[in-house]
Amino acid sequence: MTRDLKRIALVEDDQDIATLVVMALGQFGGYEVVHYPSGAMALEGIKGSPPDLVMLDFSMPHMNGDEVLIALRADPATAGIPAIFMTASVMPGHVKRLRDIGALDVFAKPFDPIGLADRIRAVWEMADL
Amino acid sequence: MNLVWQPRRSLDSFARMRLVIGLASLALVVVLAAIQFAALRQNRATRALVEQSYQRDLLFEWLLSLHQDIESAQRGYALTGRDEFLQPYVKAKPLIEPAFRAVEGLVQEPAVRRLVGDLRRLSAEKIRHSEKAINARRNGSLESAATMVSAGNGRRIMEALRGRIAQLRAIETADQNRRLLEMSNSDDRTLAWTVVIETLLLSLLLIAYGAYVKNVRRLQAVTRATSDASRRQAAIFDAASDAMLVVNEGGKIEGLNVAAEQLFGRGKEEIRGQLAEQLFAEGIYIAGRNERRGAPRPGVLHHAVGVRADGSRFDAEMATSVVALEDEMLTLLVIRDATERFRVERMKNEFVSTVSHELRTPLTSIRGAIGLLDHDIGKTASDSQKQLLSIAKGNSERLSRLIDDILDIEKIGSDRLEFDMQPIDLRDVVHEAETHNRTYAADRRIRLIVTTQSGPLPVTGDSGRLLQAITNLISNAAKFSPEGGVVSVVAERHSDVARVIVADQGPGIPPEFRARMFDRFSQAQGKSGRAGTGLGLAITKEIVERHGGLIAYETEIGKGTRFWIDLPLTEKAN
Numbered sequence: 185m186t187r188d189l190k191r192i193a194l195v196e197d198d199q200d201i202a203t204l205v206v207m208a209l210g211q212f213g214g215y216e217v218v219h220y221p222s223g224a225m226a227l228e229g230i231k232g233s234p235p236d237l238v239m240l241d242f243s244m245p246h247m248n249g250d251e252v253l254i255a256l257r258a259d260p261a262t263a264g265i266p267a268i269f270m271t272a273s274v275m276p277g278h279v280k281r282l283r284d285i286g287a288l289d290v291f292a293k294p295f296d297p298i299g300l301a302d303r304i305r306a307v308w309e310m311a312d313l
Numbered sequence: 314m315n316l317v318w319q320p321r322r323s324l325d326s327f328a329r330m331r332l333v334i335g336l337a338s339l340a341l342v343v344v345l346a347a348i349q350f351a352a353l354r355q356n357r358a359t360r361a362l363v364e365q366s367y368q369r370d371l372l373f374e375w376l377l378s379l380h381q382d383i384e385s386a387q388r389g390y391a392l393t394g395r396d397e398f399l400q401p402y403v404k405a406k407p408l409i410e411p412a413f414r415a416v417e418g419l420v421q422e423p424a425v426r427r428l429v430g431d432l433r434r435l436s437a438e439k440i441r442h443s444e445k446a447i448n449a450r451r452n453g454s455l456e457s458a459a460t461m462v463s464a465g466n467g468r469r470i471m472e473a474l475r476g477r478i479a480q481l482r483a484i485e486t487a488d489q490n491r492r493l494l495e496m497s498n499s500d501d502r503t504l505a506w507t508v509v510i511e512t513l514l515l516s517l518l519l520i521a522y523g524a525y526v527k528n529v530r531r532l533q534a535v536t537r538a539t540s541d542a543s544r545r546q547a548a549i550f551d552a553a554s555d556a557m558l559v560v561n562e563g564g565k566i567e568g569l570n571v572a573a574e575q576l577f578g579r580g581k582e583e584i585r586g587q588l589a590e591q592l593f594a595e596g597i598y599i600a601g602r603n604e605r606r607g608a609p610r611p612g613v614l615h616h617a618v619g620v621r622a623d624g625s626r627f628d629a630e631m632a633t634s635v636v637a638l639e640d641e642m643l644t645l646l647v648i649r650d651a652t653e654r655f656r657v658e659r660m661k662n663e664f665v666s667t668v669s670h671e672l673r674t675p676l677t678s679i680r681g682a683i684g685l686l687d688h689d690i691g692k693t694a695s696d697s698q699k700q701l702l703s704i705a706k707g708n709s710e711r712l713s714r715l716i717d718d719i720l721d722i723e724k725i726g727s728d729r730l731e732f733d734m735q736p737i738d739l740r741d742v743v744h745e746a747e748t749h750n751r752t753y754a755a756d757r758r759i760r761l762i763v764t765t766q767s768g769p770l771p772v773t774g775d776s777g778r779l780l781q782a783i784t785n786l787i788s789n790a791a792k793f794s795p796e797g798g799v800v801s802v803v804a805e806r807h808s809d810v811a812r813v814i815v816a817d818q819g820p821g822i823p824p825e826f827r828a829r830m831f832d833r834f835s836q837a838q839g840k841s842g843r844a845g846t847g848l849g850l851a852i853t854k855e856i857v858e859r860h861g862g863l864i865a866y867e868t869e870i871g872k873g874t875r876f877w878i879d880l881p882l883t884e885k886a887n
Contacts, residue, residue: 198674198677198678200675200678200682201674201677201678201681204677204678204681204682204685205681207685208681208685211685243670272669272670272673272674272677273670275724275729275731276731276732276733276775277731293673293674293677294673294676294677294680294681294713295677295681296680296681296684297680297681297684297685298684298685298688
């Protein structure tokens with residue numbers, strides 16, 4: 185049976201995009217979204233309070249999204265948290281690599297904020313977690 | 314390579330001439346030998362006949378002499394009665410018969426045989442008469458013998474005999490003369506033929522010599538031309554700023570120019586004889602050695618990585634051409650240091666990629682913000698607010714498409730456009746493209762009619778990229794269609810390909826635009842509702858071709874345009 189999706193951690197360095205995602209997911213999905221502006225902060229916060237799902241921006245200063253996911257997978261406390269990537273580069277090779285390290289799905293930027301919550305829910309249900 | 318003279322044909326003609334002259338000379342020598350041999354044989358036969366004639370003549374003369382001996386002996390004895398006068402008679406008589414036999418053995422001609430028979434008869438008569446006279450003297454008296462002698466019968470017989478012999482000797486003399494004349498004529502003929510044939514032989518010899526001299530001169534000219542050409546080529550070779558290597562089938566370097574020495578940082582002697590593969594880390598093709606890779610098209614530059622003497626590597630552009638000689642194949646490699654070009658290319662690609670990615674981030678915010686704003690206040694906004702929102706939304710979408718297209722074009726240019734090939738039904742892609750364009754077409758009051766065949770259209774392809782290609786064609790068709798027009802999309806099996814046809818009722822493609830229609834950043838001038846990027850058709854063509862398909866169109870000014878793409882079916886039509 186599919187678990188309920190309530191709490192989403194958003195790892196995104198761009199404040200404007202983060203604001204939009206928080207608004208869109210809250211408004212159209214009713215999700216509680218916690219925003220972390222960097223990978224380091226996300227690793228620390230997620231470990232302390234694990235969410236149901238992590239939304240990761242791929243391209244970030246200091247620590248890219250894939251590095252964050254690898255670090256999450258390496259820690260038993262956070263290893264099981266499903267993750268979705270948001271990236272401006274959706275080349276098949278790139279997408280495949282992100283799936284290989286454990287991404288549920290990869291969303292292309294720019295995305296439609298109104299349909300974003302529906303897309304996340306669809307992926308969540310499809311994954312049957 | 315037009316400097317290289319080809320001597321094959323004239324050498325062949327010289328060889329042919331040599332053969333003809335040789336055979337003709339041989340034939341003439343054989344004919345001459347045959348003529349001389351025949352003449353020799355004939356002369357030998359004639360000489361034998363002449364000798365027989367001489368022998369007969371001698372025998373006739375001897376017969377005359379024997380009969381004269383008999384005559385004088387008979388006369389002397391008849392007159393004197395002395396036995397010593399009979400001695401010549403006794404000696405001559407037994408010789409007459411063998412002499413006749415010898416003559417008869419040498420006579421073939423019937424007329425002569427008859428004369429000889431006559432002679433034999435006269436001889437017998439003469440001997441009988443002489444014996445009678447001798448017996449008369451021996452048994453009788455001088456008177457009866459003298460009477461017999463003086464009666465003159467013996468003399469008459471002797472005269473007749475002498476006459477016959479003279480006749481026979483005359484025949485022999487005539488025969489000898491005739492045969493000697495015949496021999497002389499035959500000698501003259503043989504001599505004439507010999508002169509004619511030897512003259513011919515001499516002429517042939519002169520012709521052969523003339524041809525030989527001509528050929529030698531031609532060969533000298535050719536050698537000169539070849540050496541001039543090779544000097545010229547060597548000069549061009551060494552003056553060229555591009556490095557050049559000539560490689561044999563074994564992969565060994567046979568020749569190189571100064572630029573190659575400089576490029577690879579090694580001396581000519583060091584490079585010559587080395588395996589060409591040792592000078593390249595990748596991108597090398599040598600005829601007859603690595604055929605599996607397929608020969609690069611001549612004159613087309615491709616990327617290679619060269620290795621210098623110190624082990625450092627450099628990007629190079631290489632043109633490869635195969636030189637097929639009579640007995641071997643050489644590969645000419647023309648190499649240009651392209652380090653700088655590739656560095657700039659890489660920088661450009663990185664720049665385009667970075668800029669496009671950096672543009673996407675604020676664009677994501679803009680589009681997201683407009684989307685949310687539109688959702689929140691869309692229903693309550695005034696008309697002018699709605700119009701402003703629509704402008705902002707439309708242009709942010711356009712910017713987004715532009716960035717996508719620029720990134721795609723950059724990937725095509727640097728050969729980094731990736732495809733995720735899967736088995737798909739092309740009809741699904743067409744229906745998805747229809748969905749993507751439905752709102753746009755409806756906004757422009759254009760009817761979008763999509764017809765797909767009932768059976769599946771299985772192809773192997775990247776559905777996202779094919780969607781992009783078909784969407785491009787449909788949105789172009791809608792863009793150029795007049796309000797209220799129809800854009801029809803058909804997906805069907807066509808022979809052994811899956812064909813998607815997109816037809817509009819637009820103004821048609823202007824002739825001057827057709828040639829550069831598939832080029833990047835080319836846009837036809839028109840009353841445009843939604844400005845394009847000018848990259849759509851270039852990207853569409855690349856996508857289709859990378860799927861092993863083709864794109865084509867037909868257009869008529871004032872009537873409309875029909876584009877179609879053909880993709881290979883995964884399962885061939887039954």
